[in-house]
Amino acid sequence: GAVVSQHPSWVICKSGTSVKIECRSLDFQATTMFWYRQFPKQSLMLMATSNEGSKATYEQGVEKDKFLINHASLTLSTLTVTSAHPEDSSFYICSARDPGQGMNTEAFFGQGTRLTVV
Amino acid sequence: LAKTTQPISMDSYEGQEVNITCSHNNIATNDYITWYQQFPSQGPRFIIQGYKTKVTNEVASLFIPADRKSSTLSLPRVSLSDTAVYYCLVGDSTGNYGQNFVFGPGTRLSVLP
Numbered sequence: 001g002a003v004v005s006q007h008p009s010w011v012i013c014k015s016g017t018s019v020k021i022e023c024r025s026l027d028f029q030a031t032t033m034f035w036y037r038q039f040p041k042q043s044l045m046l047m048a049t050s051n052e053g054s055k056a057t058y059e060q061g062v063e064k065d066k067f068l069i070n071h072a073s074l075t076l077s078t079l080t081v082t083s084a085h086p087e088d089s090s091f092y093i094c095s096a097r098d099p100g101q102g103m104n105t106e107a108f109f110g111q112g113t114r115l116t117v118v
Numbered sequence: 119l120a121k122t123t124q125p126i127s128m129d130s131y132e133g134q135e136v137n138i139t140c141s142h143n144n145i146a147t148n149d150y151i152t153w154y155q156q157f158p159s160q161g162p163r164f165i166i167q168g169y170k171t172k173v174t175n176e177v178a179s180l181f182i183p184a185d186r187k188s189s190t191l192s193l194p195r196v197s198l199s200d201t202a203v204y205y206c207l208v209g210d211s212t213g214n215y216g217q218n219f220v221f222g223p224g225t226r227l228s229v230l231p
Binding site for chain 1: 152154159160161162163164167205219220221222223224
């Protein structure tokens with residue numbers, strides 16, 4: 001089946017630095033990818049919808065200047081957490097659908113990226 | 119956007135059948151119902167998807183009544199490895215973006231020996 005891969009699986013960074021997370025669709029082209037954040041014992045929270053070749057759509061309350069999303073190709077979306085702070089420590093997950101399978105099909109999720117800001 | 123309601127947690131024993139019911143009273147005509155499983159520190163994994171009546175695959179069954187206002191995920195003979203959080207999602211086809219998967223709190227299933 002279709003696979004979505006995230007890199008890195010985990011990352012530790014210092015406060016004030018920026019971190020880039022990559023999300024790749026390995027065997028299909030994804031015009032749209034979704035980025036989620038998940039805190040311990042909580043559900044996934046949709047942060048933004050990444051659109052290939054255009055600006056991302058952010059959910060209410062998510063700072064677009066802090067969480068930069070770039071969807072430069074049909075198989076790659078990146079999320080950059082800029083000027084990271086300890087409160088940004090979380091589990092970040094991306095997902096994508098295979099548009100070749102129609103509108104109402106499963107979304108494939110990456111394995112997630114554990115970000116720890118110290 | 120159709121909202122879903124699930125029990126927060128459930129306990130079961132190995133070998134039992136587990137049924138998790140999800141309510142989605144405002145489901146739209148074009149919406150599908152999808153269930154995902156998530157283990158700690160992993161991304162969600164697709165279990166099953168359906169539109170109406172019953173769907174069965176190698177891991178689960180999904181029962182959807184005629185009014186589609188609820189659905190029940192059935193896991194036959196659970197094992198310890200089925201301990202996870204289970205999410206029920208109802209699709210919201212929004213133009214070119216297709217289904218915008220918005221997660222509810224999910225059901226934390228604990229399988230005991």
